[in-house]
Amino acid sequence: MKRIIITLTVALMLLSCKDSLAPVAADAIKATVITEPTPNDTDDPAIWVHPSNPSKSLIVGTDKEVGGGVYVYDLNGKIVNKFIGMQRPNNVDIAYGLKVGDAVIDVAVVTERNSNQLRVFSMPDLKPIDGGGLAMFEGETEEDYRDVMGIALYTHQQGTEEQKIYAVVGRKSGPSSNYLWQYEIKGKEDGTVEAKKVRAFGTYSGKKEIEAIAVDNELGYIYYSDEMAGVRKYYADPFKGNEELAFFATTDAKRDHEGIAIYKTGAQTGYILVSDQQENNFLVYAREGNNGNLHQHELLAKIPVSTIECDGADASNANFGPPFEKGMLVAMSNGNVFHYYKWEDIQARIDAAIQQPKN
Template sequence: MRSTYWLAALVPLAACATGPAPYTGVTATVVAMNETDPMKGEGDLADDPAIWVNTSDPASSLILGTNKDEGVYVYALDGGELQELPVGQVNNVDLRGNIAVASNDSHNVISWFDINPETLAVSHIGNSPTGKEEPYGICAGMTGETYKAAVTFKDGTIQIWSATWETVNSLSPSLDRVVKLPSQLEGCVFDDANNRLFVGEEAFGVWAVDLKDETAEPVIVDTIAAANGLVEDVEGMSLWIGDDADSGYLVVSAQAADRYVVYDRVPPFAPRGAFTIVDNEATGIGGVTHTDGLDISSAPLPGLPAGLLIVQDDANPVSEINQNFKMVDWTAISEALDLN
């Protein structure tokens, strides 16, 4: 395992970026076309979704979502709840192929799940220890046949784990790398084709970690201070993948501003604008506020030829009451921001 520690040089940068920055760029509006059943009850329950695409029957694709008090919930594309997996206090969830991972701070572990493409049942395989308290964010990636899981922590640590399909089943991933950033982290997303990891530092901005070169220092993608739309807290993030490794977009939740900032997927990571999700008057589906986690699939789904964005909604319609996940047609976002 190779460790990279470079905290001291960057603390001043993080310290100067507190509070919302003024933003005068493009802010488009879109509406949600569907939503999941609510997590009934009071409190900050829903957090992070992940989209599993059934390649043999896209209409039978699934949505996994975390309940921070209980575990992982499973939904159909129509939003109906299918399963509850009470594995503990999980914060984030992500997947590659038929394997999902979740950050479980009840037991300080990565929780592993199998998705059966025939029965559409999600099962808890088991847990693997992180060796560190309170795993917070998590994201999954693939490098060739190697499964990757990045776990983020509130002290700025990123753990990058790897596993073969055999070691997934035996719950014995290897810790390949540790990267240290200045302050609290949560959201992250792997760009598999470019061997890159994007990570959100909540009070500062977004970083890109080169997974090809362990000696390379993380690169700043954007900061709150740059006034491109980010505010504290920088939260969930995901990628819309284009036709090749150079095309596509990174979407990041600027939680306190109730908006999402869009960037080019590749350097120099140019900002392309921001959008908010407002009330859908035609369907009665409410707008979205204070989003924590989000996920994107660029795979065609029924009625969604360019894919789907799904986001956590804090207020449904009142803050911390019946929280759920809202779904947005990617085509609407692309048209609203005039993306390619």
């Protein structure tokens, strides 16, 4: 009898999962490139743009199990480098031009969940420069309050001041306010880096967690997915205050709001793309806002894609050469892979949705 009950329970769980996840739509955009698989479970990608030859750019992605790591792919989806044996790496982001000792380098910063740390790697060689890791959420004692998950990097440059790089870090669980902590990442003379907390901010609904975070460097905004609630927007500059500027997409997703990618079409224009995880869609919003209001973000389009249950995503408008002359969207998918989409395919669907008459 016990075996029958267990079997029935498992069957019901599988049926529930199947019902909550939509199939890939017949008209979904097909990936231009699908990466080689990792051994465990991919989660979040970030695009590193080569400074002189964008066709040599790289995609950095996490494989989020204990013993997993950070994988580097070329634009053909081939794994070209990796750093493994980590304690459940979760999310990753890229920043350019960090002064470390006598050098100025690009960095990939990764959350390592089970060690409650950030890991920092030089790019493109993927060498650790963090002295073993940077402790996060120190002093927190509640369960899961130190389990780092989401990350986005903000590069602040004002006039002739020295460039500063900040990490905005999320966690598995936290309080209803001050859920995110922001740290300045600073290089040291010995060639390593350190992190200094500069603020805590951010509302949390308590419905699930906050993992996906994105920063618009040029406009100076942070966006994050409060899963099952919506997308929240704040100033990226820690000295501009902690006022919530917008809370949108509250009714647009089937359930979980996940990965956020920003594609720029001009100095102040472009798109914010949010993974609608259970529908295998991307929700699209105007980067510049709507109706002359920078903080009013209305749904422009729902774009069906071939990714299944997408967590993390990233986008770039760089000319990477054929077939990505207009840039690309990179999205995680089930199957331990990432999907690359040429931007022209995404843009065509956005244009078609905008041109449709509204009810």
